[in-house]
Amino acid sequence: MIDKIRSADRRRVGFLTSVSDRWQALPKWQKAIGVVALLVFVYSLPYLGKLPGGLMIPGLNNLRTDSIDGGNNWAGVLFVCAIYVLVAIGLNVVVGLAGLLDLGYIGFFAIGAYSVALFGSVNSPVVKWIQQEFNLPPTWAVTWGICLLIAIVLTMISGVLLGWPTLRLRGDYLAIVTLGFGEIIRIVARNATGVTNGPVGISAIPGPEGPPSADNKVFGLIDAKPWYWLAITFVLLIVILVRRLEHSRVGRAWLAVREDEDAAAVMGVYPFKFKLWAFAMGAALGGLAGFLFGSRNAFIDPTQFNANLSILFVAMVVVGGSGNMIGVSLGAVLLAYLPERFRDFADYRWLAFGLAMVLVMILRPQGLIPSRRRARELKDRAAEAEEAPAHV
C-alpha cells in the first residue's frame, strides 16, 4: 500500500518536473500569454462558476464556499486565501530560503495589524493621545497609505530586534524563542490596555478609502471582491520582488547559509548578516499581510492572534514545499480553502493540519511541490545515513 503511494508520488513529482522543464523551454511570447491567462484567471476567481449576469456554471459553482449551507462569502474566503499566500511567501523567505524555523510569525502579523489599528483608527488610544497633544480635530487619524509604511517599518524593526539577540543561537533554540515572542506580542496586546485597548480591541480601522462607513464606494464592509483584488495585487508585487531577491546575491547567500553555515562563512558570506536580512524581510511581509487583514476586518482584538496560527503558517510552508514559492502558495490556499469548503470537517481541521504536518515530514519532507534543490539536499542526507548508520 505504502509502496503504491510512493510510486504514485514519484510519478506525480516526475510529471511536475517535466511540466516545469517544458515551461522553461517555451519561447518568450508563449510564456507571456501563459502569465496573462493566469492573471486573468486569478483576478476573475470571485466570479468562479457564477458570472455577473447571474449565469451559473454548475460544475464550477460547487467549488465556491457559498455553494454549501452556512458557507462563507466566496470573495471573503478568497481574500483570506490571498492573505495566507502572502504570509506563506514571507515565511518561506525565513524558513524555506534561509532555513530558520520561525514559530512566532503571528507576532509580526499582529504587529502589522496593530499598526494600522493604532495609528489609523480614531478609536485607538494612540491616535487620541496624538490628537490631544497637537490639538487636532477628533476625526484626525493617520491615513491608510502612511499606516502601510508604518506597518512595514515597525515589523522590520521588530524583526531585527528579535533576530539580533537570537539568530546566533542554534536553529532549534531559535524556534522556541520565536514561539515565545509570538506569545509575548499577544500578551502585551492584551495587557497593555492603555495603548491597545486590551481585550476590548480596536474598531473603525481604516481601509484605502478611509474609516469604514456606508459612503465608501469600493472598499466597503460587505463586498469583499475589491479587497481580494487589492490583496492579490500585493501578492503579485511581492512574488515579483521575492523572485528577484531569490535569484540575487542575497538569495544565493540565503541558500548557502541554509545548506552549510560554516562553508558559507568560509566563502565570505557572513551568515548572521544574511539571516538578519531574511528575518527582517520575512517580518515585513508578515506585517504587510497583517496590515491588510486588519484593515479589511475593521476590528481587531488580541484573540485573533493566538499561537495556533503561527503553527498553521508553518504548516502551510512545509506541507506545500518549503523553498518553492509555488509550493508554499498552494499549501496556503489548500489550508485556508479546504476547511471553508468542507464545513463538516471544519471542527477537525487542526487535527488534520497536525496529521498533514507529521505525514509530510515523515513521508516526504520536501513537501507537495518540492524545491529541487531542497529535495536533493534531503536525499543526500538520507544517502549518507545509509552508508554509515549514524546517530542524529
Place this chain on the structure above:
Amino acid sequence: MHFDELIGHLGQHTVDGLSKGAIYALIALGYTLVYGVLRLINFAHSEVFMVGTFSVLILWTQLGVQNNPPIGQAILFLVLGLVVAAVASGGTALALERIAYRPLRRKNAPPLIFLITAIGLSLVFVELFGQVLPKLLGGVLPEAFGRPRQIVGMPTIIQQETLFTVGNTAITNIQLIVFVSAVAMMALLDWFINRTRYGRGVRAVAQNPETAALMGVNQERVIMLIFVLGGIMAGAAALLWSMRFGFTQNSIGFVLGLKAFTAAVLGGIGNLRGALLGGLFLGIVEVYGATLFASNWEDVIAFVVLIVVLMFRPTGLLGESLGRARA
C-alpha cells in the same frame, strides 16, 4: 511595581515559587533527558504531560472520587493516579518515539524536520483530547469531557490547609507534598542515571553513541528508555498538577511545556540537576515577577527569562551535559 509587597512577604513568595517550580522541573526532565541523548527538542513533550492529566481525570471520574475523601482513600487515589499517569505518559512518550522520531532518525533528517514533526504531533494530541475524544467518550464520561476544548474540573483530593507558619510564611500541606514528592522523584531519577547499569548505558550513549554501541550498549533501547523515563516524570508532574490545581484542558500543555523547556535551558539542557535548579529558579522568578508587576504578565516573564538566558549563557547555569551528569 509593588516592591513593598514583594519584600514584606518574600518568604511566602519564595515558597509559592518553589512549589510551582517543582512541577516545571519534573516536566523539564523529559526535555533534558531526550536532549542529552539525542540533541533533539521533543516539542511534543508538553502533550505527554497533558495526556497524564487527562488519564488522572478519567481514573478519578471512573472511580467516582468525591471531594475531600478520607485520608486513607485519598492516599490510595493518589497512588493509583501516579501509576496510571506514569503509564499513560510513558506510553505516549514511547509512542511518539516509535511512530515519529525513529523513521526520521533512520533517514538522518535535519533537526528542523524533527522539530516540525514534533509540532505537528503536539497539535494532533491537543486536538485528539480537545475534539475527538470528547465526541467519542462524551457519553461514557459526561463529567469529564462535556464540551470540547473546555476546562474540566477534577475532584479535590486533599483539602488545602496551612501546615505550619514560619514568621509570616505559611506553608500548606499541598505545597509540601508537591515539593517533597517532586524532589524525591528527581532524586530517584538521578540515582537511576548515575548508579545503575541502565543509567550507565544512557550516559554512555549521551557521551558518544558510536563508542557506546561498540561497547555493547543497545542504542535503540537506551533511546526508548529515556523517552519512557521522561514520560514517567511528566506523569508524576501531571498527578501533582491535578492534585494542586484540580483542572485540566486540552491546551494546558502549551504554556506549561514552554516554561518547562525554559527551565531546562536555564539549568543547562541535558543536565538532570540543572533541570531541578532551573525549574525551581524559574518558579521563584515567576512568582516574584508576578508580584512586582501584575499576575497577567506572568507568562511574559518566563519568555523574557528564556531569551535573556539564551543570550548571555546559552549553556545554562550548570552547563549542558548528560554524559557528565555527576558534576
